[in-house]
Amino acid sequence: MQIYLNICISQNFDQKKLYLLLITAGLVTGVSQYVNRNCIYVNMASISNNEIKRVKSLQQKKFRDIEGLFIAEGKKMVEEAVRSGYQVERIYRREDIGEEAMKRISALSSPSPVLAVIRKPADVQISDLSGVLASLAKGGLYLALDSIRDPGNLGTILRIADWFGIDAVFAAPDTVDVFNPKVVQSTMGAVFRVKMHYVDLPKLSEGLLSMGGKVYGTFLDGRNIYSRDLDTGEKGPVMVVIGNESDGISEAMQGLVTDRLYIPPYPADEPGSESLNAAVAAAVTVAEFRRRIHNNLINNE
DSSP: OOOEEEEEOOTTSOHHHHHHHHHHTTSOOSSSEEEETTEEEEETTSOOHHHHHHHHHTTSHHHHHHHTEEEEESHHHHHHHHHHTOOEEEEEEHHHHOHHHHHHHOOSSSOOSEEEEEEOOTTSBOOOOHHHHHHHTTOEEEEEESSOOOHHHHHHHHHHHHHTTOSEEEEOTTSOOTTSHHHHHHTTTGGGTSOEEEOOHHHHHHHHHHTTOEEEEEEEEEEETTTSOOOOSSSSEEEEEEOBTTTBSOHHHHTTOSEEEEOOOSSTTSOOSSSOOHHHHHHHHHHHHHHHHHHHHHHTO
16 A cells, blocks of 8 residues: 655745755655646655665674674565564565565565565574573574574574474574675575574583483494484483584584584495585485384384
């Protein structure tokens, strides 16, 4: 629905001058207004230049942190945001603000027809781990991301976590921002369903171990994941560490890993690639943990 502000002026007043004043004040963008006799009709669904700058600034982490906001684009993503319970501040539609304005606020090379500005949840950054550890005490399967830097990898890992019902994803502070537009888009909506927290991973791991939990990690010198026993999180908390794309699991976290796993190639005696992509390794590892739970259920029937 189009909503208009009707500004009527005397015939002696220069309409063009008024319109230029409105543009200068940032009240119109120049794409959704028209003049009829001595009145200017301004489409109130349009977007000001200042607002364009503000929305566009959310493509940078600095301004996302200052504003406490992020963007999501596309009909499916915006629908997911609305259903999720996240606080949606505003929705912009191409049909309302115009093609040119949409291009200016979009982070995509081919702008989608709809973009939402969304409030970030308050518990993404966690310094006090007491509440988290109390939750871990109930058991479950968790992912720990040790300095994942690639937005596409993080987005894919969140989709994997969503698919396999991971209880929460924890990340080192230098992991790429989950609200980076490239991460948000690559999650295909999982960002609104998976709990994601930035924490001190070594401290979290120490707390988990102190309550009898297990910390798993994949290494080239680990034991075959398919032939060894795995705790699945049914009797206590289990965390799977996914290392950095280039350097793997950090030294600080290596010392806290209780079980070193290895994903074998096929055939085992003819290795091809040097290693697996971080997101692929996460998928293979988590799938095996979930398969063990499925087998346990079958065996107990």
